[in-house]
Amino acid sequence: MEYRNASREDVPKILFFIQEIARYEKMMDEVVATEAMLEENLFNQQRAEVIFAMEGDVEVGFALFFHNFSTFVGRAGMYLEDIYVLPEYRGQGYGKGLLQLVAQLAVERGCGRMEWTCLNWNQSSIDFYLSLGAEPMDEWTVYRLAGETLKQVAADSSGTKG
Template structure:
């Protein structure tokens, strides 16, 4: 029996999700990059109308939210099936070693299996050896032949202007 709970996030968890995202950004050496606001998270995760843009799970230990997994539904043109894109998984450093990260991943895998989705995917920074080892230990494989690309900042409106 574990000493924590994994559950779907609620609106009341938004401040904790923001706090954990900021902690993740600091861990990933980009503390100023996490600019999301509680209102943005509420709108994305718990919209007044329409479907959520993203979903979140939280890990609760001793009454406190100490871990999170934020994800959204993806789609593979190759398999014709949906999947999960794991945007962020984070466990507070002093809470690691209790199985929270594994439980979050397992919960996401269970969602995929239950819904007939074929993939659970994410990216990890090349220098983040502890996370890479953790993911590999749980059956993940690196797609070394693929590179992640992003258009953001000033490049986004510049590209948009090319229409």
């Protein structure tokens, strides 16, 4: 199996894969990313990285990841935001290969851990992650501020002292 790092010219392919995973997760209405946003954040700001799984010269899967930081571990971690393989290429090892490659990068970069989230209904992915030895964090709940709510919280100065 072949893998390659995404380049600036791949922005349309990256957006395609983001849209595909959103369709799969029934969350297409939440995708607001544009090619311009991806180019700015992935390549100008270098806020995340993308690796493609290749079948010949065709991109059949992708992983998007970035560094986070663990105060408990005292060092950076790797956060796998998205991993997706096109349906016709599943079960052939591309997903495992992508996950292993990101894990290798995490180890090479001295990360203390690697984390990701998975929708509770996605049993095939849950089974896959468990087969690798991943541990579900059942005692943790993800919270999110987004859109207008994020802006409202940021603008609310009542909790800050001046």
